[in-house]
Structures are given as structure tokens and as C-alpha cells.
Amino acid sequence: MAYQHRPLLIRSINAGGLNIPAKRHIALRDFAKAQVSVALIQETHFLCDKAPALRSASYPLGFFGNYREGKSRGVAVLFAKHVPFQLLAHKADDEGRYVMVKGTIGEQLYTFVSIYLPNRRQHIALKKIMSVVTDFQDGNLVVGGDFNLPLDPKLDTSRGSTCVPLSVIRSTRLTLLDSTLTDCWRALHPSTRDYTHYSTLHKSYSRIDHIFLPFAQSHLIRYASIGSQTWSDHCPVDVELNSCLYRPKASHWRLNETLLSDQLVLSGLTEAVSQYFTDNSVPDVTPPLLWEAHKATARGYLIKQGARIKRERIARQEDLTAQIRILEASHK
Template sequence: MGPLTPSGTHPFDLKLTNKVPTFRASAELFIKLGMNVNGLNIPQKRSMAFSDYVKQKIDILLLQETHLSKTSAPKYLSKHYPQVYLASSTTKTKGVAILIAKQQNYQEGRVIIDRSRGVLEAKTPNTQDQDSKYLARYLTTQKIVNIWREKHPIDMDYSYYSSVHASYSRIDFIFTKSTFVDYVYATTIHIIKWPDHGMKPLVLRHGCWRLNESLLLDKDTCTEISTTLREHFYMNTLADTSVAIRWDAHKAVIRGIFIKLYHLATTRKQNPTTYKEIQDTRAQLIQDKAAYSMRKTKHLYYE
């Protein structure tokens, strides 16, 4: 996808180009996903929509059903979102768009090392046979999760209202790798206002990796860390490497061990849990978060 998809390209072909939107980790990134606008050809509707987006201070817009054709797409959508990437049809139907706010530190270029985060939007047309079992099996195999459900395991909310059937449903999804869940600070479903779909904001948090100190309370974790340290310094002798290299390398090794142990601890239990177990787990997480805040405050002000 790129600015004004060239003629002859199917509007929903996924192409890997050498220009990928990437962003520096400077502050929290507010992305609005899963927004079906049901057409942006009317100027009054565009003005109303972008006024709403600017008011909510959204950094990246991922829009669906823009209905902007290749031949009659407006050259200008909003001064607040100068970077526009469109994938349009030959007629005023379908279409997706990625818009980036002007205050973002936007860069275009080939991704060599994934130190930033790429953004991709895809919309599946409803013309093909839907196989929910195949989709669920694929998501499980690839360890892809529905981020809204991960953050709201027992909540009930809906993103679409059908006026014809007078019913609510949730047909807009945000999928991400399970390893990316920790980078998501929050995701919600907003009230359905001017379109018939509710927007789904996603807030990404940035920052350096920090040790989850609660892992040090586990005896097995401490034992594995001690064993790994002894093996590291035994295998990397002073005859082969310098003291500085051994010291820097051991920090990377220990960090990898902590990340692995945390991942195992969070994925050890895959079976569905009951409502009471979920409630108890959430209460325990709140207590752990409070304890972590107390330790962090003590470290900042008293040590």
C-alpha cells in the first residue's frame, strides 16, 4: 500500500514495499483501529469525522470503507493528517486508508532492524466463504490474539449496530502477536456516534525494558539465573574475551532469561478459567501492580 495505489493493482492486495511507515518511540502512540466510516466522499461528513479525530488527539488513523475511488479521490483530506496512504477501488465502494498526524515523527524507509513498529491495515471482504474454525486454528497456530479480548476477558461490548436487524455485534477486531500484548497500554470500544461502527482506540506505550522484580521472589527463577550466570562466566573466559565484553554480554543473557521466564509464567495455563478464577487473578494483578509501584517509589526516593 502506498499513496494513491497505482492503476492495475487490486485495492486489497497486500504488497511489501520498501517504504514502510515507522515511528520513533518518543511518547505514547494513540492509534484508532477498526473504524468503518461508511464513505468519506461528502465534504461535510469528512469535516465532522476529522474534527472528531483531532479532538481525541489520535496519532494514526486506520479507516475502512472509505468509498474513495482511484479516479475521484480527493487530493486533500485534512491539514492535521498530511500523510495519507490509500487503497481504493475503481468504483466508490470499499477502500481503506492510513492517515498519520502531522505531529508524529514519521519516517519512510526500508526496515533493516525492527527497532520501530510497522503499521498494517487489512479488510476482508464478505464475498468469500467464511470458515471460522480455520481462522481460529490459524490464529492459535501463529499465536495471534484478539487484543481487546485479552485486555477485557470478561467484559461484553459491541462495535457495530445493525439498524435493519436492530441488533448489536462485534465484527471489528484488532489482532496482534501474543508477544506484543505487553506493549498495548489500553484498548476500548467507543460509543457508536456518527457512523454505525464504534471506533476502537489502541494506546501503545514506549520505554526501555524494566525488570519485573516479582520474578525474583520465585526460588526456581533465582536458581535458573544463578546457574546461567555460572555457565556464562565459565564458558567465556578472560583468555577469549575482555572483562568489559563479558560484563555487557552477561546483561543481555540475563535479560533474555527473565523475558523467557515471564513469558512461560503468563502462558503456562492455557485452559479456560471460571469467572471466580478470573476475578481472583485480576485482584492479584492489582495487588502486584500496587506492590510494584511501592517498590519503584522506594527505589526513587529512599535508595
């Protein structure tokens, strides 16, 4: 089967709980807007036996690791509908600390891991998880998660220091080194300061959310970025990878029915169709042909109006996001 070469966008984000339906809807809509291919999520807060559905038309496939003791922790890996992922195996612990998924995208084998480390003794938890990953993984490995610690306190915190013991940080970095994992964002921004979380308790920023790739696969990285804090109290981390993963498919137009509730659009449509019949009602055009062709006129008008409304909506969203970034930068 032929596949198109198109980047694979990975996003890791601590959701801070997704039990509220409105928040799940916002999260999934945000992923779709950003065209996220694979979402690595931490802190879903789902109960093992009563987990709500975290899926949509854009993200129909997901794998979860829920905490057996209550509504805390929890991790997930979601795949977009346009990603032709074929599952081979998946594994999760009952502590809600990790979930790992292995399968093929196109003709390439991938392993995706979402990790949520505790806020104490992170190095011990990571070492145990990476031993499981080593036995499980195949193909290209992508590890993302909330590590609850800065890997380099001088660069990764606004204060230049952290309350996490340096021995824990050193041991965590050694485990990553032993696993040959590289911090994607730091690899592309070796001296830049940016953060993913603000602690109101300590009144400081820190970069504790990461996406890692093995050193040997670092050439696949197209870019890495830290987004703005919007619906979660953590910023998303995005990494785009070179990958041949998308099936080419024909595009089928469907009417966006919300356009019909816009009186300006309806008025314009009526005028466009009326003008069409006025211009084309001539003797050499048969009634069946005239009727069939008017559908193309109506469709073209609606496509144009839909594109205009979408551009205006995106412009408003980008303006708000820019304002958020300015406020974040001034506070940091």
C-alpha cells in the same frame, strides 16, 4: 535525535464512506480531538482515479487502497503530524481490501495494516491478506479492521449467535492464531460484552471491528476501548501502545482569531488593556517598555479566555457523549 516517551494511540474505524466533504472534515476533526496517532480506516468508498483528499493540518500523511470497480470498499492509514513517521514501503491491493505501511517512528520499526474483509468467505480473504502481510512486515505489527464477523459469537453478539457459518469463524481464528495475533480489546476484557456495530437487518449488535498485535508485543498495550457510535454507523476501536515516538518541540503561541469575534472576549480584552495602562503609566516606566509589556497582558488574557471556551466546549461534548453511551447501553 532525542524522542519523548509518549503513548501511541491507534484507532480503527469503519467510516461508511468519506466522499462527502463535511463527513471527511468531521472524521479528521474527531481524530484530532481524540489525539489519534495512527488511524486505520475502512470503507472510504474512494474511486481509484478520482479519490478526494483525506488530509488536514493535523493529518497530513495518508496511504490508501481503493477499489478499482467503483465507490465501495476502500481502506486507509493516516498519520498525525506529531508522529515522526519515516516511510520505508507501502502496499495495497486493487480490490480495496487492504493497505499496509512500513516505516520508522523514532528508532522503532512499525508495520500498520488496515483490512476490510468481505461479508462472505471472510476466512479465505484473510488468509490471502495475511500471507502478504507475512512477507511485507517488519518490526512491530499492528493490524486493524472490519472483519465482518464476530470472533466469539457467544460473547461478541447481543443474541449469542450469528448467521456467519461457524466453519468460517473457526478458520478465521486459526489464521489469526497461525499469525500469532491477539485481539487487543478481548485480551484486556476477557468476559465483557460490548459491540461495535448494530445491524438493522438482524436487529442485533456485534463486535466485528478489531485491532490485533502479535502475542510477543502484547506487553506494549496500555489500554483498549470501544468508543461511541457518532459520525459513523460503527464504533471506533482504540488501542494505546507504549512507544517512544514524539520529537520534543517548542510550543509557539498563535492568536486564535475566532476569539476576536466574541464580543464578551473583546470587551474584556479592552478592559484588561485599559487597566494595564492605568496601573503602569508611571514616570519610571519608559514608553517602549510599557508598550512591549502590554502585549504580554493581552496575550495572557486571550490564552485564559481561549482555555475557558475550550473547557466549556469539551464539557458539552463529553456530556453529549455520555448521553449517547447511556442510550446505547439501554438499547443493547
